[in-house]
Amino acid sequence: MASTICGWCGDRTHMTMLLDPYQLPRQLWERTPHLNAPDTVRSVYMSVFRCSNEQCTRLSVGLAALDVGRQSGTTKEQMAEAQIQWEPAKIHRPDFPDVPPEIASTASEAHACLSIGAARAAVALARAVVEATAKAKGIATHGIVGKIDALRDGGTISALTADASHQIRKDGNSIAHGDIGDEPISADDAEAILEFMDVLLDEVFQRPAKLQRLKERHAERKQPKASGGQVPSQLAGGVPMT
Ligand SMILES: [Zn+2]
Numbered sequence: 001m002a003s004t005i006c007g008w009c010g011d012r013t014h015m016t017m018l019l020d021p022y023q024l025p026r027q028l029w030e031r032t033p034h035l036n037a038p039d040t041v042r043s044v045y046m047s048v049f050r051c052s053n054e055q056c057t058r059l060s061v062g063l064a065a066l067d068v069g070r071q072s073g074t075t076k077e078q079m080a081e082a083q084i085q086w087e088p089a090k091i092h093r094p095d096f097p098d099v100p101p102e103i104a105s106t107a108s109e110a111h112a113c114l115s116i117g118a119a120r121a122a123v124a125l126a127r128a129v130v131e132a133t134a135k136a137k138g139i140a141t142h143g144i145v146g147k148i149d150a151l152r153d154g155g156t157i158s159a160l161t162a163d164a165s166h167q168i169r170k171d172g173n174s175i176a177h178g179d180i181g182d183e184p185i186s187a188d189d190a191e192a193i194l195e196f197m198d199v200l201l202d203e204v205f206q207r208p209a210k211l212q213r214l215k216e217r218h219a220e221r222k223q224p225k226a227s228g229g230q231v232p233s234q235l236a237g238g239v240p241m242t
Pocket of ligand 1: 007051053
């Protein structure tokens with residue numbers, strides 16, 4: 001499914017393929033930025049897509065390496081399933097309020113990587129975010145496994161978030177240790193990993209900070225007025241509200 005963040009409007013939309021994909025000349029294959037090495041098996045196809053957001057409908061160009069000899073289906077069907085490099089690309093750099101700046105900027109960069117199809121870089125950074133998060137909470141246990149477990153055992157994160165953090169760790173380790181295998185991590189998997197990374201940051205930093213602010217505002221409302229401010233007669237001497 002050719003769904004992506006539209007580089008024009010920034011919405012996550014389905015991209016409708018308007019043109020049968022055509023093969024680029026061979027000398028351009030290995031220059032395709034998202035390929036890591038000269039690729040003589042998979043040929044690079046290009047097509048034009050229209051954003052399905054009715055407020056946008058602008059055109060994007062999609063580029064994908066297809067193994068047309070080995071895969072079944074028409075090139076159009078293969079293109080729809082392929083990992084597509086988009087032009088223009090939307091660089092997504094979300095803010096993470098209440099997250100320590102160095103962790104927030106790493107998390108934001110992970111999203112930026114995914115925006116340009118750099119799934120492995122995104123996952124490697126997500127793993128760094130998990131470990132840095134534990135350190136920021138004062139967990140000095142050696143190794144990332146122990147750190148995640150300590151976050152869970154200390155009640156900072158739920159069992160589900162701990163489980164997700166371990167998955168980020170495993171996928172991140174595969175990349176960091178060069179144990180990448182034949183199939184690179186898909187954009188969908190990388191997106192799921194970043195979703196869990198966002199949940200972790202929300203659970204550890206953002207929600208506690210939000211709750212703290214809510215409590216402070218509550219306490220402020222409860223404080224008696226410092227000066228002036230006549231108390232309405234119906235409330236004076238009334239039962240305190242709790
Ligand atoms: Zn659009």
